[in-house]
Amino acid sequence: MSLELTILGFNSAVPTAYSHPSAQLLNIAERYFLIDCGEGTQVQLRKAKAKFNRINNIFISHLHGDHVFGLVGLISTLQLLGRDTPLNIHGPKGIEEFIMTQLRLTESNCSFKIVFNELSGKESVLVFEDDKVEVFSIPLNHRIYTNGYLFREKSKQRKLNMDAIEQYPEIEICDYQNLKNGRDYVMEDGTIIDNEDLTFEGPRALSYAYCSDTKYKPNIIPIIKGVDLLYHESTFLHEAKDLANYTGHSTAKEAGIIARDAEVGKLILGHFSNRYHDYSLLLNEAKIEFENTVLPKLLGTIKIKP
Amino acid sequence: MSLELTILGFNSAVPTAYSHPSAQLLNIAERYFLIDCGEGTQVQLRKAKAKFNRINNIFISHLHGDHVFGLVGLISTLQLLGRDTPLNIHGPKGIEEFIMTQLRLTESNCSFKIVFNELSGKESVLVFEDDKVEVFSIPLNHRIYTNGYLFREKSKQRKLNMDAIEQYPEIEICDYQNLKNGRDYVMEDGTIIDNEDLTFEGPRALSYAYCSDTKYKPNIIPIIKGVDLLYHESTFLHEAKDLANYTGHSTAKEAGIIARDAEVGKLILGHFSNRYHDYSLLLNEAKIEFENTVLPKLLGTIKIKP
Incomplete structure (x- = not known):
């Protein structure tokens, strides 16, 4: 199992023949x-x-055109x-x-049901969950009400340590699921065997945080702490900090600081202003703060393995 | 002066990497x-x-997505x-x-004024005019309220016949505009000189009719009679006539019949169903009815000269 993020578009504002506005496809x-x-x-x-x-859930960060004008056409x-099959759309009120x-x-006359999940709160909330995944909102700070999203695999089951288990003949196959779920084993005589003595740690649960659009907002760090992959907008270079502030965006340096302080695994930049043609300037600026930073590649897929 | 029509998209329904939904840019x-x-x-x-x-007027035929889903993005x-400068949008209620x-x-917060001109009538009406051009609606027959549009240059001024004029020394330069406008000249002694003796016919006024989407509707013929260029939808081949009828579309054969009976100069087909990959089948079917039929070429421009 891995996490795969395909970048469908990473430019801000105006679509052109070669630049596409924000959209990503996540397989988690x-x-x-x-x-x-x-x-x-x-x-x-x-x-x-x-x-x-295969797409049953769509997450919209905010109602600016470069993030939502393609939605009705897709539905059509x-x-x-x-x-x-029903389609769930999560997004702002x-x-x-x-x-x-x-x-x-x-x-x-839509042939399928659209279920809207409208968000309006200022705190991070659980937006979606099923047996494998949970998704939380990440309240951001933009010109209009905006949420990022934290996608997280649920904790995975532990692996059975068969060599250890075979030393306890009274442990039966029907007990295995409880062990995988992390429970200790209680012998018939009342002795407790620690789960850790009977199992190994399972594969690590993966996580991805999408943060766009937003001003530099360090109080998202507790929410995104330690994610494997972070997409953080970096519309401008830091030399345009005033403009970033005025328009409610971040600089590449700020994206790097957030990634470093949140101790994420990898940072992808994006939502670049059309004023930039050489994105390596943005990359280099972020890398000073956080080395494991990459540029998005149009239609490229980033794979994260446990 | 000429009329130039640039085809921005000519497919029906679903956009793909290689097929674009309806849009045209007309220079008249x-x-x-x-x-x-x-x-x-x-x-x-x-x-x-x-x-x-340069675009100050947008004409929308009907509110199906493949004809209108790009409008808000363009405005943005x-x-x-x-x-x-204000933008005029003509379209259905x-x-x-x-x-x-x-x-x-x-x-x-739109930086310019949008002036909406909503149509709801069932008769052809004047939709727009200025000193050079007039535009009329062409009521069509589709699943939803739809109008085509007839774009027509206003009659052009006559050309001065200088050899003839010079024979009348009392005709002064300040009289020329009246002559261009077709007025006879009245001599000081009351003699009337026919305008046709002092001028030549001016260049022919050009016209273009856009008819999409519609079932076969022969009663548009009086409205589009003799236009230089006609775009008529031909979503299907005539073998799919029942489907065309059910979905409110025309066949290539029917487009050809309309062009022939309206005695137009040239017919362009379009709004092809995604089921067709070889458009020459549609072309050949229409050509049996009307020889001067062409296929649209993506981003190609058709020029019509007087």
Whole structure:
């Protein structure tokens, strides 16, 4: 099991022939999550050879066009493809009106149910969970109400230490699940055998944090602490700090500081202003703060293994 | 002066890496009109090297996504480009709510005024005019309320016949505009000289009709009679006539019949279903009815000279 993040677009503001607004496809524990959906995202999904019908949850950070203008077109296409399973859309308050007004006026009779999960709080909350994964909001600080998202595998089961277990003939196969779940074993005579004596640690649960768009906001660090992979916007170089502040964005240096202080595994930059053509300037600035920083590659996939 | 039509997209329904939904840029008498605006149109405009700020009027045929999902993104980009001149959007009733709901929820403070001209009638009406051009609606028959548009240069001024004029020394330069406008000349002694004796016919006024989406609707013929260029949708081959009828579309054969009976100069087909890869089948079918039929070429420009 690994975590795979495919970058569908990483530019800010205006789409062009060569720059695509924010959108990512995350595969975590074989769940396919679409994160943000700027105009043209459905075409980027096709180019990435993504299977549209595997996407059951879409997470929208905020209602700026470069993060959401592709959503209604994607929904329309899912309908034309004959989808019938429900689609869950998580996003800021207003997203239901945003989508449903368009579907009503285009007289679209959606062939599947859309379940909206509107967020409006200022604290991190559990947004989604199933048996394998949980997703939390990361309240950010932008010009408009915005959340990042923390995607986390649930703690994985421990591995059985069969050599140790075989020394206790009274432990039966039906006890194995309890051991994998971390429970100690209680012998018939009342003796307790520590779980750690019967099992090994399981594979590490993986995690990914998406933080865009936001000003430098160090109080997200406790939420994203130790994630394997962090995407943090870096719209500007630090020399444009005033502009970053005015427009509610971060600099590459600030993204690096957040990554360093949150002790993440790897940092990906993104949401670059169209003023920059040589992204290595942004990369180098962030790397001074946090060495394991990479640039996004359009339609490239970053794999994280346990 | 000529009429130039640039095809930004000509496919129906679902955008892909290689097929783009309906959008056209028309230059008629140096007026730049955008006709329909499917998702990704702003990128197509960039690829066509169009000057965004020359576009002051946008004509939307109907509120299906493949004709309108790119409009809010284009407006958003115009705003980021610092536009301050008003933008006129002509389209079906509902288009103002469609756009303004999105601008409100994305908290866009538009830097320019958007003037909506909502159509709801069933008769052809004058939609726009200035000193050079007039635009009329063409009521169509689709699943949802739809209009095509007829773009027509106003009758052009007559050309002065200087050899004839010089025979009348009392005709002065200040009289020339009246002659160009077609007025007869009245001599001081009351004699009337026919305008046709003093001028030649001016260059022919050009016209273009955009008809998409629609079932076969022969009663549009009086409206589009004799246009220089007709775009008529041909979503299907005639063997799929039942499907065309069910979905409110035309076949290539029907597009050809409309062009023939309306005695147009040239027919362009378009709005092809994604089921077709060899468009020559559609072309050949239409050509049986009307020889001067062409296929659209992505980002290609068709020029019509007087």
